[in-house]
């Protein structure tokens with residue numbers, strides 16, 4: 218296993234994922250009850266955009282850099298994008314050299330009554346994350362397999378919380394593993410909020426996973442797909458999606474608004490595209506798409 222998220226930190230897919238994550242945390246934090254956040258594939262928590270890895274494939278320049286440029290120019294950012302821009306600005310006093318990973322975004326939002334568990338299997342990444350989280354209250358870093366942790370940790374005693382599942386997709390069978398593990402976890406915790414990130418390289422495989430997730434979810438589910446490049450010959454990752462099982466109230470509307478903005482501003486050439494599928498609590502589907 219040699220996946221290094223540093224090559225991709227801050228790219229369009231990270232921006233979608235992290236805007237959706239912050240939106241969910243913000244909405245869930247509106248109630249005082251304690252929350253438990255589990256990040257099954259956590260990474261190192263913080264990425265230097267001037268590192269050798271990021272310099273070799275500066276994907277962030279077409280991702281978070283465009284968001285921050287729009288923010289600097291005073292653009293009217295959708296709420297979910299604004300939240301991420303504010304979080305990134307708080308880490309960068311001057312210019313843009315640091316991008317937060319999901320654990321840092323989560324840890325900065327924990328209230329005294331909340332807790333988070335970050336799971337990362339690669340030793341080096343887990344060690345960097347532990348160092349970053351040292352001294353933080355309510356945070357636990359585990360250097361172990363995220364899939365096993367998922368099943369052993371849900372449902373948490375708090376019974377309120379969010380699971381982020383963000384695997385590296387290096388293994389061809391990752392979608393099968395994901396479908397199976399998500400179904401098991403939702404069965405154990407039918408009211409948990411689950412956010413799943415995945416690349417859309419093979420549309421049939423992505424749709425099969427979405428169908429399996431919709432079967433597993435007993436109630437609401439929403440899928441936000443951001444297409445950076447609509448050209449089928451595009452190099453690199455052209456499309457990515459964020460799927461939410463039991464999205465918190467208001468998340469779907471906020472994410473759909475962010476999606477349209479992100480497609481217009483992070484898209485290649487004449488602009489990207491997007492798709493938003495939402496099965497509401499009453500079982501009706503709302504489908505909107507430009508692709």
Ligand SMILES: C[S@@+](CC[C@H](N)C(=O)[O-])C[C@H]1O[C@@H](n2cnc3c(N)ncnc32)[C@H](O)[C@@H]1O
Pocket residue numbers: 218220222234256257258259260261262317318319320336337338339342361362363364383384385
């Ligand atoms: C896409 S990155 C995570 C990025 C992070 N969630 C974020 O948003 O900042 C995927 C991470 O999963 C780790 N990983 C791979 N297989 C794993 C497993 N079975 N259990 C836990 N972590 C794993 C990789 O080392 C990598 O750091």
